[in-house]
Structure formats: structure tokens, C-alpha cells
Amino acid sequence: MIVGKKLDIGKDLSKYNKINSFLNPQYVYVPLVSGSDKNITVVVKKGDYVYKGSIIGKSKGNFRIPIHSSVSGIVIDFIEKSYLDGSKVKCVKIENDFKEQVISKKEVVTKISKYSKEDFIKVLQTCGVIGMGGAGFPTYVKYNTDKKVDTLIVNAVECEPYITADYVLVQDKMEELLEVVDAVMEINGIKEGIIAIKKSNNELIKKFYNYLGTYPKIKVVGVNNIYPAGWERGLITKVKGVDYHKLPLEKGIVVNNVSTMLAIYEALKYHKPLVERIVTFTGEDLKEPQNILVKIGTLASDVIEHIGGTVKENYLLIAGGPMMGSEIDDKDLIITANCSCVLLKDLVSDNDIVNCMRCGKCTDVCPAHLSPVLIKDNLKNVKNIKKLKAKRCIECGLCSYICPSKIRLRELVIEAKKKMDSGVK
Amino acid sequence: MTKIIGPYIKSKNTTSKMMLNLILALLPIIVFTVYKNGFLPYQAGKIDLIHIFYPLLFILLPSLVSFIIETLYAIVFLKKRNKDIIRYIRNSYSFFPGLFLGLVLPINMPIWIVLLGAAVATISKMIFGGFGKNIFNPALIGYLFIFLLFSSYFQVDGGYLNKLEVDTISSSTPLTNAVLVEGIGDYDSLVKPYGSLINFFTGMIPGAVGETSALLCLLALIYLTITGAIKWRIPVVYILTVFFITSFIGNINDLGMWYPLFQILSGGLMFGAVFMATDPVTSPTTCQAQILYGLFLGILTVGIRYLTPFPEGVFISILVMNIFARVLDIVGSKAKFDFRVSLIPYLIAWALIIGLGFYIGNNYVKDASKVDANFKIISKETIGNKTTYIATQKGYVSDIKAEVIINNEKVISYKVLEQSESFYYKIYDSNYLDTLVNNQFSLNNVDTVSGATVTSTSLKKLLQNVLKDYDESDIPIIYDEEEKDFEIINIENNEDKIIYNVNKKSFGGYLQLRITFVHDVIEEITVVNQNDSYFGLVIDANYITTIIRNQQQLEEIDTVSGATISSQAIKDAITKTIEDYSGKQTINE
């Protein structure tokens, strides 16, 4: 059982609104980052003309993935902007010529299950498909293994409050989703496909049932409407009843987010690099919360302006959901493939924090089985926080959420984790 | 880096909401105590109108003391000013120690002691660093303080009994009564004096100001659990543990289900479990630790109730377990990763539960084998066959000093020399001492005096203890060969009157009677000499006249209750005399 909390809030702000698109920003700032890897070789220089889909950077690390331009136009600068984790990252600023020029049109593949495994992996790599759920890890790596994969789990749980990007995507692209799941299974010889979705999303589950006859190997599994039901480890325990040490692959399981699945679809079908995504722009401080298809590298503030602006002048800009997202101080957030949400909320003050009353709610709620209150008490004692296994924290934020004394426990546990790291050295 | 990191949404629950819920849950209890300890006695005419709200004052004044002291502390020691003071006051919930203290004390405790206790409670909290840091439940520290320094004040003025209960209920609190009851007790001795278990449930039994109503405590438990304001596992496990062990004990002793219910419904267990054991600051924070905490609280409470002289045990258990809260949390936090870590404490707990149930169930004999610590012999003097004891026994308020004279293994006199019991007049009015002496060979069957149960029980115990000592000390009995049970001293022949002077052994020695026969019929019986303590009863009952009237059917005459031995002796003496008389007449004819 996943420990968690029903936290079904903020979704209605954007859930039922029409999906819009904003594909013609004047400038894009394509960040030179791949997941957490910022060690990228730039292959363009100022003044170069790039096509939509041109490679502008290559990662040097173990998992090579190209960085594509999301528009056609001229490289005019290299400047720093904010990445979703709050850090600064070097970006290639491209002035859009609004022509959407591509290098060469590829043929549409009619039967995407016909790929060989090698070709499949190659396509994922060249199209730059990365995990769009958050980590931004290259997707091809998960399949590039000799280990037998038995199960593909498609994570459509989207348990973070406020975010509905995956929801609208499933709603909109259900046929494509099933097609690509089936194809990926066939290409990789995977026997079982599971689409995990919240039980409370009845309408989606019902819709799925209309198609399932066509895809007998794919199951839809409903999970409880709690946060963090979409946490990978918890999800696997829930649907498969197994736990793993480091990677799900140990148990023959691959987990992909729905958005990632649909990026795979576009890669297989149209050879389309990952240069756009649906992002939930939402929050009480936004005039018109919605899901919107945007180019990778678009400045979040441009999108906000495009969709009608904000209610207040002062607000918090958060990249990601309200639980795990981070506040972007300079409000110059760049949309990346792994950024599913931009949230605008009122500023919070911390003078509501009072003494810990030791109510134990934080320990009851922690899905990683930690005892945040004790970690807080032992913050000065690295030996003790090791014993309390602070490292296992998945940073879900539930402890901070639940605390009646409003103590920022997640922050403290993250601090404890850092101390453990430095303590180990 | 002071940047705020997420989450950016917070639950609506706040510490102050939880505290507010706590107060809401306490409200019915406070209303109830005003009803029970204020309104009902007023209605019965026992107290004045203005005293109706005394129970309220009794809990509000100590709350105020706690509040004032903590506020002063904030100003003087923490140097808080203006807005900060208000913020401090709002977040420290400083009135709770005094409030809880008021709720767990007897209504007749002098208020200055209560206020002193509240001050100590709050100071104890601040010594540990204020709200959130204290290890011990502050209210209970205040309680302990009063308990250690002013223990006698738990009994003054009726102690736990309010002014109405003093007159209507035949005892002190149920568990104090249970300590005095012989052995493990039975329904009649434990529950009956208070009506039925329903009264235990509703709270119409004597007890501390706010802790008698199990019903309201249970409702509070439900409310607080639903609103998430307390660690519900602790009271649930605690109460169930006490229930489990005592039903085990009850089972061994063939007592019904009422017995464990009696145990969980008395002694402030419900109140302590719901409100005191769950004090968030001083109880464990992890799930397994809370369950273990509840188990050990139950074990300790049962242990204290049965194996120590303290009747209740709830508060002491909680204070003791406060020490272990943080240790249990270490176990609890590890058990979250691997349940096996908590196996050993669980095994210990279960071993103790079964062991305790089994041991107490089989070996619990309160009096027979154990020396009564409340009994003391001051002097013992034997002259001839007469042994005079001066001894004391702890009574309701203080020690009762009494003189017991035993002659030839028989108590012939029992007199109270000193006492300061609140309701002694009831003992006096009911001739309780006489009843005891008259039933000295079956003391266990003697009922206590309603309205003075503790005192009467103590008096009974004193006598039992003296007799036990007498039996054990092998005082040699000088058998006087000459002493006969019945003896005809002489017979006077006076015209048509024949007068028998006889001696008959009775209660306090020889009873000398002068019996006059006229024409073969007893016409007059005169008591020439007697030493019996309760001979007055015989006279009052017109017993002699009854005997003269029914001299043909003597065996049908009942003895005088309260003076059984004396009256039996008279009857026997007359029977023997008639035997002798008719024997002589037959020979003459």
C-alpha cells in the first residue's frame, strides 16, 4: 500500500479547458541541458541559421542525446536562463523566422511496430526523447539492455496537484497512446503492458475500455487517488507487488510517463524530435489557467503574457507542481521537455511557523517511511540522520504539507540529505 | 540561502485548530462537571446557589495561573515584547496545564493547593524549554507535586465526593473502595455501592472533577480522532490493554464481563487515556511507538492497581512512560523500515500482559497473607485471660485509634479512642462497633455503613488485624477448672416461692441471674450481675419479659440481634434452671 494523502486540488483550474498552443514565440532559448547533465558541446555559433530540428548541442556524457532547435531561425546569442530546478543554465537564443523550416521531410511510417529493436533505440536517441515526467533521463537507455523486459508500465497517474498535462494528453491522444504502447511492446518482446491511471479518472478509464479489445495485451490499472500514487517505486509495488533495489529493470520492468510515450510515438511515426510539449500553466494568480502546447525553449513569461497574464503583480513562479516544484526567483524560466507545469501562486510568508507539537502526522504520512520530525530533531547529528535513513526521502513534500505547525520539513530533510553526502566524504 | 522551497500548498490543519478541537472536546466534560458537582448538589440543597459554578472556577483559576506564569516568563526571561508576546501567547497554549490539572483533582482539594500545582506544572514545562520541548506532561507534574506534598488533601472534606455524594453514595471512589474490599472483590462490593455500571459509564460516580464520565471521554475520543487532533492509537491500545488484562484476571476468578468494564470505566482511565496520554509533546510520534506506548501504559496501570497500594495508576503510568516516549520513537522509526525491529518490544509487552494477567489472576489475595501496612499495634497487654490491644488503622482522613479487649479468644470490648473521620457520626448512629463485636466470628459478612464505607471498612479491618495478631501470638489461655458454663449457686425455698441463683457464662464473663418460681412457673427473672457490653439491647428488647411469657416454648424465642451471645446465654440459663427445677420436682413427687 502506498502511504499518502488525498490531495486532489487545483486540477479543476485547467482540466476541462481547451488545449491551446503557442508555437510562434519570437525567441526561443534552447537550454543546453539534458536531464541533469549540463555538460553539453555547442555545435552552432552566433549568426548560424538553424532549422527546426537541427542539432545545436550534443551531450558528452555516457548517455548521448542531441539537443534540437525547436524553431527555424538565426542563433543570436548564448545567455543564461533558469532551469526548472532553479539553477541557471546556458541557452541558445534563436530568433524565430516563423517558417518552421525543417532539414528534410521524412516519410510517415504507417506501421510503427515494424521497427527492429536497434532501429527503435536509434530513433529514440536521435529524436532526443527524454523522460518528460521530471527527471529528463534519456529514454532509449531504458530499452538499450540485454535484460529481458517483461512489463511496460505507462505512468499516467499524474498525482501532483494542479497538473493536468498528462490528463488532457490521454484524453486527446488515446488511440495514439495505445498504438505506441502496443508497438513498443512488440518491438521489445514485452508481454505485458499496463497503463496506470487514477481510479478517480473514471471518464478516461471508460474511454480506454472501448479500445482494449483491439489491444489484448494492454491492461488499464486504476490506482488510488492519493499523492504520491505516481511515485515510481510505490507504483510498481502497487501494480506488480514487487520492490527493486536501484532500477525497475532489475525486475524486468520499464516505466514511462505518458507524455514520453507520445513523444516516442511522434519519433517513430514522423521522426519528429522532441521540440514541443504540453505544459499546464495554472494557479490562482493566472488569469486563464490552461494546458498549452509550447516549444521547448520558450520563456515561461512569454507564454503567460500570451495567455492573458496574471491577476497580481507579485506572485510566486513555480516550475513543476506545488509539492515538488521549485520557485524560480528571476521568473525567467525556460520550458524544457521535463517541465510539465508552471504554477503561479501567492507569495507565502513563513511567520505562520510555530513550534513542533510532536503530533506525529509527518511520520504517518511519509511514503518513504521516514520520520521527518525525528530527522528535524537530529539535524545536527549526522550519525543519527544516517540511522534515520534521510537519504530515502523522495522529496514528495507531504511532510511539509501535513504539518499543522507549518514547519518546512521537506527543506530540513533535504538539508539532512546534503549533510549525509558531505558526511560520507 | 533562505529561498523557500516547496511544497507551496499546505494543509488547512493548524496547531491552533487542533488545540481548539481539544477544547471543544473538553467542553461537554466541563459542562458535565458543573452539572454533577455544582447543579445536582445545589438541587439537593447541599450547597448554596453561588457554589454551582465552583467546579468551573476550580478549573479556570489554575488555567489562569498557568497562563499568567507563562506570559510572565515570556516577558521576563524570553524578553518578548508587544506583538511577539501576543504571538507567543497564541502559540504556547499556556493554559492547558492548569486546565488539565483542575480536571484531575478532587473537588474538595483546597483551591490554593490547586493553584500551586498549576504553577508547578507550568514551571516544569518551562524548565524543559517550553511548548514542544517538555518531556513530562506538565499537568501531571503538577499532580505529582500535589500528590507527594499534599497527599492528605486528597481526602479532606469528603475528598473526591461532592457534597451530594457524601450523603448518598456509600463510598469513596470506586478504586479506593476496591483496595479496601476483601480479595479481588465481587459485583456487590465493587459496583453495587455506586448503583450499576451505567453510572460508571455516564459518570455519576465519585471521582476527580472532570474524569468520571467515560461516555463523554469516548465521544471526545471519536471526535478528536475524526478531526485528527490526537494520536488515537495511544488511548485505543491503552484502554484495550487494560480491558484485556483485567478480563483475563476476571476470568480466572470467575467474575463476569462486568469486571474488566468496571476496571476501564473507573480511576480516570478513560480521561487519562484520551487526554493525558495523548499529549502530543510528551508522547511518541511514530506509529509502532504509539502502539507500544499504549501497551506499556496498560501494563503499568494494571500493575500499579493490583501490586502497589496506589489505587488508580493512570497518571503515574503516563509519567513513567513519558520518559520512554523518545526511546520508543527510535524503535518506531526503525520499525517503519523493517517491522521486525519492533518484535522484541512487542514480545516483552505480550509476555508482560499474559504474565501479569496470570499472576494477578491466580495470586491476588489482598489481606490474608499480606501484612496490612495501614495497621499498627501501639500496645498489647495481657493480664490473665484478658488481652488489651491499642492499635491504629488508616481511615478515610487519618489513622483511627482504638482499644480492643479480648478475653479467652473472644472480643469483649471494642472502643474507638481517637479519630477524625468526616462521617463518624454514621458509624456511631448505626452502632457499627457493636455489630462488629457481635459478629466477630463472621466479620466478612458484616456490611459496611452506607455513607461511611471507608471508615467502616477500616474499623472492620482493625478488628480483623487485631484478631489475626491475637491468633498468631499464642497467648496462653489459663483454663480455670472451677469455671463452669452453668452453675447453680443456691436455691432458696421461701414459702411457695423457689428462687434459683445461677451463674451462666456469657459474653463478658459470668452472668448472674435470680429466677423465681411460683407454683412451678417462673414469675420473675432478675439480672444480678453482668459484664456484657451490649446488655442494654437485651433490656431494650424486653427480652426477659419475653422469656417469662414464653417459658413453655423457650426454643422458639429469637435471640436479640446485636446481643446474640448475651441473650442466648440467658435463654440457656433459664432452660438449664427449668431442667433442674423439674428434675427436683419429679423426685419430690
Ligand code: SF4
Ligand atoms: S507534523 Fe509538524 S508538528 Fe507534527 S510532529 Fe511533524 S514536524 Fe512536528
Ligand code: SF4
Ligand atoms: S521526508 Fe521526504 S519522502 Fe518523506 S514525506 Fe517528507 S519529503 Fe516526502
